[in-house]
Amino acid sequence: MATIQDVAKAAGVSAMTVSNVINGHPNVRPATRERVLEAVDRLGYRVNVAARNLRRGRTGTLCLAVPEINRPYYGRLAASIIAAAARHGLRVSIEQTGARRENELAALSLSRNRLYDGLILSTAGMGPADVEALDVDHPVVILGERIFGGPVDHVAMPNEAASEAATRHLVERGCRRIAIVCGPLGGEVDVSSLRHAGYLRALAAAGLPADPELVVTTRSLTMQEAARRVRERMAEGLAFDGVFCVTDTVAMGVLRALADAGVRVPEQVRVIGFDNVDESAYLVPSLSSVDPDHDLMAERAVTLLAARIDRSGPGPEREEFTGPFRLVVRESTGG
Amino acid sequence: MATIQDVAKAAGVSAMTVSNVINGHPNVRPATRERVLEAVDRLGYRVNVAARNLRRGRTGTLCLAVPEINRPYYGRLAASIIAAAARHGLRVSIEQTGARRENELAALSLSRNRLYDGLILSTAGMGPADVEALDVDHPVVILGERIFGGPVDHVAMPNEAASEAATRHLVERGCRRIAIVCGPLGGEVDVSSLRHAGYLRALAAAGLPADPELVVTTRSLTMQEAARRVRERMAEGLAFDGVFCVTDTVAMGVLRALADAGVRVPEQVRVIGFDNVDESAYLVPSLSSVDPDHDLMAERAVTLLAARIDRSGPGPEREEFTGPFRLVVRESTGG
DNA sequence: TGGCAGATTTTTATCGATACAACCGAGTCT
DNA sequence: AGACTCGGTTGTATCGATAAAAATCTGCCA
Structure with a gap:
C-alpha cells in the first residue's frame, strides 16, 4: 500500500505538498497539483485514515x-x-x-x-x-x-405532551376504558414512565377514572412481549375500548393479539401508537400514531x-x- | 487526556510495560501489573485507538x-x-x-x-x-x-431455489394465476431477476403458463412503490389468486393494496414474501415467508x-x- | 539591479502506541 | 565459581500524516 512518501517521491515533491493537494489547501500551483494527482492515481494511493486521525486528534x-x-x-x-x-x-x-x-x-x-x-x-x-x-x-x-x-x-x-394528545384523541373518539401497554414502570424516568404520565394526565383531564387494571406492563418493548401480555390479560377478562401503545412496535403486537381474540379494530377497540414508523401506514388496519419528526x-x-x-x-x-x-x-x- | 507515557511515569515504569499490561501480555510481574493498573485508574487513562490502529495497521x-x-x-x-x-x-x-x-x-x-x-x-x-x-x-x-x-x-x-419453493407452495395451495411483485428486471443479476427466475421455474414445473401480465415491477423495493403499483395494475383489471413478493417489505405494501381493494387474504388471494423479518409474524394476516437464516x-x-x-x-x-x-x-x- | 511582499514548497517535530531487540538480574547447572 | 537460562523490563525506531515554522521562489517596483 503506497504511502504519502511514495507519492511525494514519484511526483518529485515533498510529502507536505502531497498532503496539501489531497486536502485541497490553497497555494499549490496548478502544475504541481496535476503532477501530484497523476502520481496519486498511478500509485493508487489512499490516505491512511488511522495516521490522519492520530495526527489530527479526531x-x-x-x-x-x-x-x-x-x-x-x-x-x-x-x-x-x-x-x-x-x-x-x-x-x-x-x-x-x-x-x-x-x-x-x-x-x-x-x-x-x-x-x-x-x-x-x-x-x-x-x-x-x-x-x-x-x-x-x-x-x-x-x-x-x-x-x-x-x-x-x-x-x-415530547413524551408526556404527545402521549396526552394521543390518549385524548382516543377519548374524543368515544373511548371510555382506555388501556395502556408499556414497559415496566419502575419509577425511573424512562420512556414508559413518561408516556404513562401523559396517559394519566389525559384521563384526568377527561374526568375518566385511572383504573390500574388497564395498565398492561411488559418486560420489554417488543412485539412478542406485547402480544403475549395482552393475550394474557384479555384471557383474564380485561375489557377496554381503546389502547394507547407506547411504541408502534408494541402496537403491532397488540394489533396481532386483538386479531387473535377476534376483536375488530377500530369498531370494538381503537388503537394508537407512538413513533410513526414507516410500517404503520401500511398495516391493516393502518395504525394511528404520534409522529415526533x-x-x-x-x-x-x-x-x-x-x-x-x-x-x-x-x-x-x-x-x-x-x-x-x-x-x-x-x-x-x-x- | 493522559497518554501511555503519563501512566508510565506515574507508575515508575516504561511505556512498554504499560502497554504490556494493557494488552494482557504475559511476563509482567503481578506487583508491577498492580502498580500500572492503579496508575491507569488514577489518571483515568484510555488507550488512544487512533495511535494503536496506526501502529498495528488495523x-x-x-x-x-x-x-x-x-x-x-x-x-x-x-x-x-x-x-x-x-x-x-x-x-x-x-x-x-x-x-x-x-x-x-x-x-x-x-x-x-x-x-x-x-x-x-x-x-x-x-x-x-x-x-x-x-x-x-x-x-x-x-x-x-x-x-x-x-x-x-x-x-x-438461496434466491432461485427459495423463490421456486415459495411459488410452488402457492401452487400447492391451489393458486393458478400467480403474480410476482419485484423490482425492475433489467437483465442484471440482481435480487429481483434471480427470484423472478425461481418463480418462472416453479410455474414451468407446475405446467402453468407464464403470463407476462402477472409480473408487476416496481421502481424500488419499498412498501410505497409496491402498494402503488399493485393498486394501479388491479385498477387496470389484473386478476390473480396468488402473489409471490420478492421481499417481505414489498409484501407489506401488497397486503395493504389488497386490503384497499377489499380483497380478502388468503381466501381470495394468497400472499407469500421473502426474508421472514420479525414483523411478518405479527401482521394481520400474518405473512408466510422464506426464512433464509x-x-x-x-x-x-x-x-x-x-x-x-x-x-x-x-x-x-x-x-x-x-x-x-x-x-x-x-x-x-x-x- | 537590489529588495520586498506574497505565493509555494520544504523541513522539522509530533501525534501515541507498540514491535523488536537488547538488557538485567536471579536462579540453575556442572 | 562461572557460564547459562529465562522471566521481566526498557530503549529505540517506526507506523503515516500533518501543523507550524522555515526556506525558497516569483514577480514587481523603485
Whole structure:
C-alpha cells in the first residue's frame, strides 16, 4: 500500500505538498497539483485514515448506541442520524446495547477511548442514578429520553405532551376504558414512565377514572412481549375500548393479539401508537400514531454533538431540546 | 487526556510495560501489573485507538454497506452482523448507499482508505459490469446477491431455489394465476431477476403458463412503490389468486393494496414474501415467508472476512456460500 | 539591479502506541 | 565459581500524516 512518501517521491515533491493537494489547501500551483494527482492515481494511493486521525486528534466518526438496530424505530432513527451526520462530514458507527445498563455504560467508555469523536446515546436501561457517569469531557448527546438535571445535552421526545394528545384523541373518539401497554414502570424516568404520565394526565383531564387494571406492563418493548401480555390479560377478562401503545412496535403486537381474540379494530377497540414508523401506514388496519419528526431530532442531535466536538472543552451551556410532534390519524382509531 | 507515557511515569515504569499490561501480555510481574493498573485508574487513562490502529495497521472496524438501514430486512441483517462481528472482536460501522451504484462503489473505495479492515457489501445497484472494481487487495464480502464470476467472496441468498419453493407452495395451495411483485428486471443479476427466475421455474414445473401480465415491477423495493403499483395494475383489471413478493417489505405494501381493494387474504388471494423479518409474524394476516437464516449468513460473512483480514494478501480461494432456507407458512397462504 | 511582499514548497517535530531487540538480574547447572 | 537460562523490563525506531515554522521562489517596483 503506497504511502504519502511514495507519492511525494514519484511526483518529485515533498510529502507536505502531497498532503496539501489531497486536502485541497490553497497555494499549490496548478502544475504541481496535476503532477501530484497523476502520481496519486498511478500509485493508487489512499490516505491512511488511522495516521490522519492520530495526527489530527479526531476520528471523524461518531457512535450511535441503540438498544437494538433491529427495531423499526431505531432503524428509522439510525437512518436519519447517518444522513444528518453525513451532512456534517461525519461517519456513524452503531453499537447495540440490548437495552442493558452495563452496555450503555460501556458505550460511554468507548467514546472515551477516543474511538469516536462523540456519542449519541439512546438510553433505555440507564437510570438517573447513572447520570454521574456522564460528566465526561467527551461530547455526548442523550437522545429520546429525558433525564432530569443530567450534565449532558438532551434531545428529548415530547413524551408526556404527545402521549396526552394521543390518549385524548382516543377519548374524543368515544373511548371510555382506555388501556395502556408499556414497559415496566419502575419509577425511573424512562420512556414508559413518561408516556404513562401523559396517559394519566389525559384521563384526568377527561374526568375518566385511572383504573390500574388497564395498565398492561411488559418486560420489554417488543412485539412478542406485547402480544403475549395482552393475550394474557384479555384471557383474564380485561375489557377496554381503546389502547394507547407506547411504541408502534408494541402496537403491532397488540394489533396481532386483538386479531387473535377476534376483536375488530377500530369498531370494538381503537388503537394508537407512538413513533410513526414507516410500517404503520401500511398495516391493516393502518395504525394511528404520534409522529415526533425524527429527521428534525436527528439533525438537532448531530448539530449539538458537532458543536461540542468543534469547540472541545466545556463549551456552551447544556442544552435540552424537546422535539415537536403531530398526531397522524389512520384507520386504527376509526374514521 | 493522559497518554501511555503519563501512566508510565506515574507508575515508575516504561511505556512498554504499560502497554504490556494493557494488552494482557504475559511476563509482567503481578506487583508491577498492580502498580500500572492503579496508575491507569488514577489518571483515568484510555488507550488512544487512533495511535494503536496506526501502529498495528488495523482498525478493528468493518463496514457494512446497505441500501437503507431503515428497512426491516437490513435492520435484521445489521443486527446479526454486529453480533457476529462482536464475537470476532470487531466493530461495525454502517454506510447507507441508497441502492445507488455510485455510493456502493464509494463504499468500496472507503474500505481502501483503510478506514475499515474489511467491507460487507449488500449490493443492490451494482451490476456484474462493476465486478472489475472489486479486484481489490482489500477484504470484501458481497452479501445477499450473487454476481457470477466475481473475484470476491460471496455469501448468497438461496434466491432461485427459495423463490421456486415459495411459488410452488402457492401452487400447492391451489393458486393458478400467480403474480410476482419485484423490482425492475433489467437483465442484471440482481435480487429481483434471480427470484423472478425461481418463480418462472416453479410455474414451468407446475405446467402453468407464464403470463407476462402477472409480473408487476416496481421502481424500488419499498412498501410505497409496491402498494402503488399493485393498486394501479388491479385498477387496470389484473386478476390473480396468488402473489409471490420478492421481499417481505414489498409484501407489506401488497397486503395493504389488497386490503384497499377489499380483497380478502388468503381466501381470495394468497400472499407469500421473502426474508421472514420479525414483523411478518405479527401482521394481520400474518405473512408466510422464506426464512433464509440470517444469523448463519451473517456469521458466515463475518468469518470469511475475518479470515481474509488475518492472512492479508491473496489468501484462500474465493468462496461462494449459499445459505439454506426454510418456508414459514402462516395465515397469508391459508390454513 | 537590489529588495520586498506574497505565493509555494520544504523541513522539522509530533501525534501515541507498540514491535523488536537488547538488557538485567536471579536462579540453575556442572 | 562461572557460564547459562529465562522471566521481566526498557530503549529505540517506526507506523503515516500533518501543523507550524522555515526556506525558497516569483514577480514587481523603485
